[in-house]
Amino acid sequence: MQATILLIDDNAVQAATRQTILKRAGYFVIPVLHPQRALEQIQAHEFTETIDLVITDHIMPGMNGAEFVRQLRHLQPEVPVLVISGLDEAEDAYRDLHVTFRLKPLQPHNLLATVEKMVATSPEPASTQGSAAAPTVR
Numbered sequence: 001m002q003a004t005i006l007l008i009d010d011n012a013v014q015a016a017t018r019q020t021i022l023k024r025a026g027y028f029v030i031p032v033l034h035p036q037r038a039l040e041q042i043q044a045h046e047f048t049e050t051i052d053l054v055i056t057d058h059i060m061p062g063m064n065g066a067e068f069v070r071q072l073r074h075l076q077p078e079v080p081v082l083v084i085s086g087l088d089e090a091e092d093a094y095r096d097l098h099v100t101f102r103l104k105p106l107q108p109h110n111l112l113a114t115v116e117k118m119v120a121t122s123p124e125p126a127s128t129q130g131s132a133a134a135p136t137v138r
Contacts, residue, residue, distance in 0.1 A: 003119045004028045004049040008038050008056040008068065018055065021108045022115065035060055035068035042075050051079055053119055058085035058093070066093035073097065080118045084111075 005027050009015040012033060019029045028049060032038040035056065041047060054072065058065040065083050072079070083094060086104040094101055100118060102110070 002026060002028050003052040004030065004047075005115070006038060006042075006047070006051045006054045007031045008033075008035050008054065008060070008065075010034065010057065010060040014057070018111065021111060025112050025115075027115070027119075035063045035065070039068065039071050039075070042072070051076070052122055053080050053082065053115060055082045055084065055115070058083055058087060058090045064093070065090075066097065069094065069097045069099060078122075080122045082114060082118060 005022055007015060007019055007022070007029050009018070009031075010033050015031050015033065019031050022029045030047060030049075030051075032041065042051070056065045056068055060068075065085065069081055069083070072081070081097070081099040083090075083099050083101045084104055084106055085091075085101070088103060091101045100114060102114060106114075
């Protein structure tokens, strides 16, 4: 089964690069340039596929990655989240949000290894009733 990844990054070049890497590896990728728009789409059930993983940048206009994840957790508390940032100190903003944090630059093989591990260990869709969070991978 092909995993569906929601990719949020306001930098169109970085988003397109990651989308290409992930698509070539066999993932179905939904790119969104604005975190607020992604939340609206999730809330409105606009995605036809179940989101298996969310990948987000940290610094974005209007809403940073941590704010996005906090709001996402109210809508989909179980979905695994990978945060990619160029700021090491940004990791503190995600404390208790149950995310995997990686620093830029994230080489393609490291991106794919992280995604593969997160998708393989994500909860089954039927388990979205509970409040247990996805495991943190470092």
